[in-house]
Amino acid sequence: MTxxxxxxxxxxxxxxxxxxxxxxxxxxxxxxxxxxxxxxxAMSSIVFDFVRRYLEYRGYEVRHVMNFTDVDDKIIARANETGEEPGVIADRYVAQYQEQLDQLNVLRPTIFPRVSQTIPDIIKMVQGLIEQGHAYETPSGDVYFRVRTDTDYGKLSRRRLDEAISGTRVSSSEEKEDEGDFALWKAAKPGEPSWDSPWGKGRPGWHIECSAMNLRYLGEQIDIHGGGNDLIFPHHENEIAQTESYTCKTFARYWMHNGMLQLKGEKMSKSLGNLVTIDQFLSEHDSDVLRLMIAGSQYRKPLAFNDDVIADNERALSRLLGALRPASGSITSGPAVDELAVQVRRVREGFEAAMDDDFNTAGALGSLFELVRAVNTARAAGVGGEVFAGAQTELRTLVGVLGLRLQAPKSDGQSASPFVDLLLEIRTDLRKAKQWALADKVRDRLKDLGVIVEDSPQGSTWRMGE
Ligand SMILES: [Zn+2]
Structure with a gap:
């Protein structure tokens, strides 16, 4: 499969x-x-974590770069509000986001570049664009990209230049040659962080940072360029314009964009004020719940975030965890065992076929839940031994490709499970030795602790009571 x-x-x-x-x-x-x-x-980081994990599962070596924009109008505005240095604010949220990515089990990018550490590369690129005639300096010390020199401008967002101009959020400047031109370098205003440059003190515009970081850390041409679909225009359009004008080569082969997370019908964003922070979410739910929610939806489409969706995925997580409960019997041959073995082979094929089709994680999850059903059916039929253990290992392997940890919540007794298993083993020995009173005491005391013991001809099993 391709x-x-x-x-x-x-x-x-x-x-x-x-x-x-x-x-x-x-x-x-x-x-x-x-x-x-x-x-x-978190959604964008998790979508591209699915991409990366699956590429690695497929044997590709992935060099993954994710930037932090640590020089920006919004950071400066925040610094003016709080009285802190912009760099201090940026450092705090960079450290916090890296920690949150770990909690969300997002593989750390190979490199996390920051604008403040890429300034010489940015200046070099801006200078090159000026020399090539693609950019110009204004009397105030700003530098703009000359959009009309880029003949295929608009090819990603499929906007004609005139339409593109009316869509820009940048206010027009008297000094611009053309309305559609965008800033590569902004002259410093008093009290702003700034760096020396051939055009005087200033700081980079937003779009040029990603072009310069790509060039530095991945080279002139890359395979996948990703981000939220709110970045297609103008950010990614402008990245293409800068990089391709500078290198005269095709920049990225595949442009991938994730849909937006929606809260009450609107894109979740700081500026709209409708947001749930990662810490708020993780204080109430397992990170797997967020991953399952995102995996269950097509990554290019908007994803509605609400209590019902969260509850559905809490249940999905318990079903996955339930499949990892130990075998209740020890049957190792016969039709029930053969059926499980067939399902195990099928699930990997289904999982890979789905993921090969533009990372169809929802289809891949569908295959995983077929395996969950097969394991539960086999357990109920008393299947144990190698085939049963193998099916559970397969489940763990494939959920791992989606970055799911499947850690049981502490409250459901899973962390105590080796000890409960040990008590049941001793109780079985007691029953063999006809020590009924002691065996019953073990069962009753476990029940007091919320553990229900069930005896069957295949042996004893346990589960957590309500
Ligand atoms: Zn970017």
């Missing part, structure tokens, strides 16, 4: 053919670090 990826540039699914066989260079736009990250940020 892995196909939906490419926003062509609006089509295309087979993955990396520039260098076996290696994938992937760049994903990261957050602007001026406030606590919310679950919308």
């Amino acid at each position: 892995l196909v990826i939906y490419n926003t540039l062509t609006r089509d699914k295309e087979p993955l053919q990396p520039i260098e066989p076996g290696k994938v260079r992937m760049y994903v736009c990261g957050p602007t670090v001026y406030h606590e990250a919310h679950v919308g940020h």
